Amino acid sequence: MVRSTLAPTMVGGSGVVxxxxxxxxxxxxxxxxxxxxxxxxxxxxxLIDNSIDNHAHTIRIYVEPKSGTLREDNTRIIIADDGMGMTSDKAAEALKLGSDTDHDPTSDLGKYGMGLITASISIGRRLVVLTKTLEGDLLIAVHDLDTIYERNQFIAELRPANEEEAALWAEYAVNSEHGTIILLEKCDKLNYTIAAALITRLKKHLGQVFRLFIAAKSRLGDTFESFVTINGEPVYAVEPLMLEEYKDYIFPKTREMIPTFSELVEDFSIDVPIDPSEPALGTDSLRVRVVTLPQLGYGLSAELGVNAPNQGIYVMRNQREIAPSQTLGVYSRAQDLNRFRAELHVPASLDKRIGIDWTKHRITPDQALQDILRQRLGPHISSIRKAYNRKRTETTTVDHKSYETLIAKKAKLLSLPTVPKIERTSGGNKKGTVTPKGTDVQREGRSDWAARMRDRCEFREAPMTASGPLWDIDMHGQKIIVTFNVDHPLWVRYVLDANKTDGSDQADVLELLHLFSYCLGTAELSTFTEDEMWERLINMRQQLSNNMRVLLT
Incomplete structure (x- = not known):
């Protein structure tokens, strides 16, 4: 019960709270x-988190209808497991917001007791739960938002199942003796209108989120038997790190496209205080696995998702992915780090340090943890960048110096993005700045003011396929780096092909490209600072580039 204490008031001559x-x-x-x-x-x-926490060995998902158009009145999503099932008391508790059920923080995927209700109502207005323990009766629980809205009360129905409901159990139960079946009905908040599209996306998402569980719980043999299926078809692991140890669990056609697997560069643990303000709580370990993806051609890279939106750190909590392709404030997303992937394994005891929210989908690590990760991952990130830059430097065909000089000359008049800094306090109580070892990020101190006016920008060229972005933008220290895509039809037509003719209009086109890309890029770096916003920006750039390619070819 939430209470609000009011100031004392005088009632009958006496003070009453x-x-x-x-x-x-x-x-x-x-x-x-x-x-x-x-x-x-x-x-x-x-919802599958609940099945795993309830010790399920097999999970079957059904999307009905299996094909055609999905509508509110014809769609039902069913999740059946062979877990321990729920007693009447446990089922009643699970139907609450913020349910207080027993959890093992060392292994359970649930955290706040919000998952069953919040996840189900985000798809449909009606939740039906059929559940049975080994020694118990078959129970049914119904949570219907239409009834809740009508009566404006926190209410649900819980009772023994009738014959019709027992028949539904017999049709979908993984194990008739125990388990749980969840039915989502009145599905008015579907993101997909075509059944095949929803099923395909479910397979990919669940395969990536639960890839470690698929590898641990599935059975290999003449046919692959995944511990989770959708409409009878196995869900394969989706392995963003492309490690060979998971090759038997990924989709066979995907495995055939990978000519060589990733190199595991590092696999290490870091002891981290559970709460720096309370040393008595002790420490727990973060595990970090770092890989360099194989060097692939442009077609394979596009097919396998070796691109900017998928680069970065994949955060795992109790073996379950909670956040894909994060930067965590450790680096800036850019084209030259497409082959950088890492897994960060976080125990539940460090939820506060990693900054996990109640949906378990967004994380914001504290500054001290960011510093630790930046120090350990910095050298690897720097190595990938240097290798990429060596390769793309070889493709340079245009003299960019004049445009770089023009921009540097007017740098004081321009609105430029802020360089992220990390303040440290020295022994003499004087604040300064540092350069993390092994990274390209320069942190300036007081004595570096003169250097701030040099090397304001740099233009480069690199092959990024005809369907890639027209340019890529990055920021190293105070330097803005724009990399033009030499494969893009616009660059080919107005720069390379123009150079082969008299080149009379090429100078104007080059000046426009350089100045426009720089100005737009600096505006992007100043405006789009969050990972989620940056991903949208990348998608916007890609759409712009695709439309330009279509118009020019």
Missing amino acids: SEITTPPNPAKLYSSLRESGYSNPAAVAD
Whole structure:
């Protein structure tokens, strides 16, 4: 019960403290939670968390209808498992927001007791749960938002199942003796209108999120038997690090496209205080696995997702992926790091340090943890960048110096993005700045003011395929680096081909390209600072580039 204590008031000549209860409005609360940002695949993954926490060995998902158009009145998503099932008391608790059920923090995937309700209502208004323990009766629970909205109360139905509901159990149960079946109905918040599109996306998302569970719980033999299926078809592991140890669990056609697997560069653990402000809580370990993806051709890179949106650090909590392709403040996303991938394994005891939110989908590590990761990952990131830059330097065909000089000359008049700095306090209590070892990020101190006016920008060229972006933007220290895609039809037509003729218009085109890309790039770096925003920006650039390619070819 939430209480609000009011100031003492005079009643009958004596001071009395008044207390009021402040329960939330059920209809408004549920309406707000439905807009929590869940995608349909993320919601299904959170429901599977409950099955795994309940010791399921097999999970079967059904999307009905299996093909055609999905509508609110014809769609049902079913998740069946062979876990331990729930007693009446446990089922009643699970239907609450913020349920208080027993959890093992060392292995369980749930955290706040919000998953069953918030995940289900993000897809449909009606949740039906059929559950049975080994020694118990078959129970049914119904959580219907239409009823909650009508009566504006936190209510649900829980009772023994009738014959019709027992028949439904017999049809979908993984094990007739125990387990749980979840049915999502009145699906009015589907992100997909075509069944095949939803099924394909579910397979990919669940295969990546639960890849370690698929490798641990699935059976290999003449045919692959995954511990999770969708409409009877196995869900294969999606392995963003491309490590050979998982080759038997990934989709066979994907495995055939990989000519060579990744090189595992580092696999190390870091002891981290659970709470720096409370040393008595002790420490726990982060595990970090770092790989360099194989060097692939442009076609294979596109097919296998070796690109800017997929580069970075994949955060795993209790063996389950909670956040893909993150920068975590360790580096800036750029084209030259497409082959950089890492896994960060976080125990639940470090949830506070990693900054996990209640949806388990967004994380914000504290500054001290960012510093540790930057120090350990910096040399590897720097090595990949240097190798990439050596390769693309060889392709330079245009003299960019004049444009670099023009921009540097007017740098004081330009609005430029802020260089991220990390303040440290020296022994003499004087604040300075540092350069993390092995990285390209320069942190300036007071004595470096003169250097700030040099090397403001650099233009480069690199092959990024005809369907790639027209240019890529990056920031190293205070230097803005623009890399033009020499394969793009616009560059080929107006720069390379123009150079083969008289080149009379080439100078104007080159000046426009250099100045426009620089100005737009600096605006992007100043405006789009979050990972999620940066991913949208990359997608916007790609769409712009694709439309330009279509118009020019």
